[in-house]
Amino acid sequence: MFELILLAPADQVETVSDALDALDALSVSVEDADAQTPAEQALFGEPGMPPPKAGWERSRVVSLFDSEALAREAATLLSAQDFFAACQVVAIQAVAEQDWVRLTQSQFAPVEITPAFWIVPTWHEPPTQATQVIRLDPGLAFGTGTHPTTRMCLRWIAGAPKLGTGVSSLPPEGANFPRGGSSKNSVVPDVAPRRKPLGRVLDYGCGSGILAIGAAKFGASAIDAVDIDEAAVQSTLANAEANHVALNAGLPDKVNGAYQTVLANILATPLKVLAPLLCSRVAPGGSLVLAGILERQADELKAAYAPYCQLQVSDQEDGWILMTARL
Numbered sequence: 001m002f003e004l005i006l007l008a009p010a011d012q013v014e015t016v017s018d019a020l021d022a023l024d025a026l027s028v029s030v031e032d033a034d035a036q037t038p039a040e041q042a043l044f045g046e047p048g049m050p051p052p053k054a055g056w057e058r059s060r061v062v063s064l065f066d067s068e069a070l071a072r073e074a075a076t077l078l079s080a081q082d083f084f085a086a087c088q089v090v091a092i093q094a095v096a097e098q099d100w101v102r103l104t105q106s107q108f109a110p111v112e113i114t115p116a117f118w119i120v121p122t123w124h125e126p127p128t129q130a131t132q133v134i135r136l137d138p139g140l141a142f143g144t145g146t147h148p149t150t151r152m153c154l155r156w157i158a159g160a161p162k163l164g165t166g167v168s169s170l171p172p173e174g175a176n177f178p179r180g181g182s183s184k185n186s187v188v189p190d191v192a193p194r195r196k197p198l199g200r201v202l203d204y205g206c207g208s209g210i211l212a213i214g215a216a217k218f219g220a221s222a223i224d225a226v227d228i229d230e231a232a233v234q235s236t237l238a239n240a241e242a243n244h245v246a247l248n249a250g251l252p253d254k255v256n257g258a259y260q261t262v263l264a265n266i267l268a269t270p271l272k273v274l275a276p277l278l279c280s281r282v283a284p285g286g287s288l289v290l291a292g293i294l295e296r297q298a299d300e301l302k303a304a305y306a307p308y309c310q311l312q313v314s315d316q317e318d319g320w321i322l323m324t325a326r327l
């Protein structure tokens with residue numbers, strides 16, 4: 001296969017992409033032409049909210065063709081169009097044959113949550129020190145353990161202290177570990193606080209189901225996992241089965257009754273909207289755990305939840321924070 005690489009200014013990207021489609025490109029991808037340079041522009045947006053900007057100043061448009069002749073013909077035809085005046089053909093080049101499965105797999109290594117708790121793709125052996133393992137392959141639903149928001153939730157579930165405190169994690173609730181340094185092999189430090197049991201857990205916005213499965217591994221008594229995306233629900237069910245975990249998964253109307261632990265790793269805007277619903281589901285004395293929040297959004301989240309509980313920042317990683325409350 002051959003790729004045709006073009007540069008296009010923001011106002012021509014869509015026209016050029018549509019033209020490439022019409023010229024039988026097998027795929028068209030658009031990237032920031034200034035990525036990995038000081039001029040790179042991050043375009044973060046939240047669901048339901050307009051992105052801060054419609055596109056990058058300059059885009060690199062990469063299209064794939066079956067043959068060199070087709071790629072050259074497309075370049076020639078595009079270059080003759082008025083709208084192409086501010087665009088540029090950068091290259092037409094052969095795409096090297098790759099083992100895409102192997103390449104994709106090589107990008108997903110086991111992820112350490114705590115020294116004893118790991119997320120491990122099925123094509124890897126778990127590390128020898130792992131006593132708790134979630135088996136998970138990347139799929140369509142969010143949640144492979146590689147994102148800081150997921151990792152912070154999992155650390156909380158594992159009863160681990162926040163990153164950088166230099167203290168190792170608690171064992172699963174109910175596990176028969178020696179405590180208080182009574183054994184040379186103890187992994188439980190004297191200083192680590194023991195949380196309440198997870199009890200009945202709600203994973204709201206379950207994605208791949210990774211938090212729900214993590215909760216099961218750390219002693220949850222029952223788990224409901226819900227998502228607005230039906231594909232996420234299916235993914236959660238499949239991943240739970242692969243991990244021999246029993247849970248209920250479904251759309252948000254599956255939520256019922258009160259839960260000792262409510263987990264929601266979504267994003268700040270939906271979390272604010274969901275404040276009354278999520279808080280109403282936490283049993284008295286139970287825990288609310290929220291993620292998907294940037295450091296600078298802490299105060300707006302505290303304000304949105306103030307009528308129901310006092311949120312506090314419990315962990316932080318790479319600009320993201322974990323906020324928790326006891327109700």
Ligand SMILES: C[S@@+](CC[C@H](N)C(=O)[O-])C[C@H]1O[C@@H](n2cnc3c(N)ncnc32)[C@H](O)[C@@H]1O
Pocket residue numbers: 141142143144145149150153204205206207208209210211226227228229232252265266270292
């Ligand atoms: C960032 S992913 C988190 C996935 C997983 N829980 C994790 O921690 O990795 C957020 C998930 O929330 C779902 N979601 C977004 N808005 C939602 C809403 N209003 N109600 C329920 N689920 C929602 C999305 O479909 C997505 O699967």
